[in-house]
Amino acid sequence: MAAKKKARRTTHRSSKGTKLYAVRDAKGRIKDIQSYKRAHGADLKRMAKGETAKKKPAAKAKAKAKAKAKVKVARAKVTKAKVAVRKAIKKAPGQASKRVAAVRAAVKKAPGQARAAMKRAVKKMPPKAQKAVAKAEKQIAQTVKAAKKQAAATAKQAETVVTKVQESAEKTATSVIGQAKDLFEQASEAVESAVKTVIPGESK
Numbered sequence: 560m561a562a563k564k565k566a567r568r569t570t571h572r573s574s575k576g577t578k579l580y581a582v583r584d585a586k587g588r589i590k591d592i593q594s595y596k597r598a599h600g601a602d603l604k605r606m607a608k609g610e611t612a613k614k615k616p617a618a619k620a621k622a623k624a625k626a627k628a629k630v631k632v633a634r635a636k637v638t639k640a641k642v643a644v645r646k647a648i649k650k651a652p653g654q655a656s657k658r659v660a661a662v663r664a665a666v667k668k669a670p671g672q673a674r675a676a677m678k679r680a681v682k683k684m685p686p687k688a689q690k691a692v693a694k695a696e697k698q699i700a701q702t703v704k705a706a707k708k709q710a711a712a713t714a715k716q717a718e719t720v721v722t723k724v725q726e727s728a729e730k731t732a733t734s735v736i737g738q739a740k741d742l743f744e745q746a747s748e749a750v751e752s753a754v755k756t757v758i759p760g761e762s763k
Contacts, residue, residue, distance in 0.1 A: 570595065 571579045571592075578595035684692070 568593075568598075 565585065568580045568582050571581050573579055580593040580595055580598045581589050582591040582593065584590050682689075
């Protein structure tokens with residue numbers, strides 16, 4: 560049996576001069592007209608049976624190259640992240656000390672700021688409330704002064720008591736020492752007299 564004729568394509572030109580493909584059937588009748596550029600691009604994308612075995616390794620090589628490129632990019636990102644972490648760790652102590660200094664400065668400024676805030680709040684109050692606040696402040700100042708005076712007086716009293724105790728202790732110690740000396744002298748005299756009475760020939 561004779562082999563069947565395959566459909567074929569013939570090239571043509573349009574009125575504007577663009578190249579065209581005329582798709583024909585086995586009998587030579589035109590089935591479709593395609594632009595040459597689009598049909599040629601589609602032909603290039605297709606692979607024949609003999610070309611598939613040759614082009615598979617190339618596709619694998621491209622896939623490997625893409626994978627390697629992705630790995631390199633990932634490694635570069637990891638190294639950048641490590642460098643950023645190291646820099647942050649190095650900067651951490653300095654930043655912490657700066658924050659501590661800032662906190663200390665804020666603590667030092669806090670009493671003054673609180674006083675200023677109190678003054679502002681008092682100024683915004685009605686006059687009766689301002690008078691009441693002023694009286695309360697005076698009473699607080701008076702109580703503080705009295706407490707200070709009492710503390711000073713108690714401290715002075717404690718000092719005087721200590722000095723008196725020291726003086727009395729010194730006096731008693733000196734009196735006891737004098738009495739001991741007298742007793743020692745009396746004992747020594749008694750011993751001498753007893754010796755004289757026992758040995759009368761040696762007395763001068």
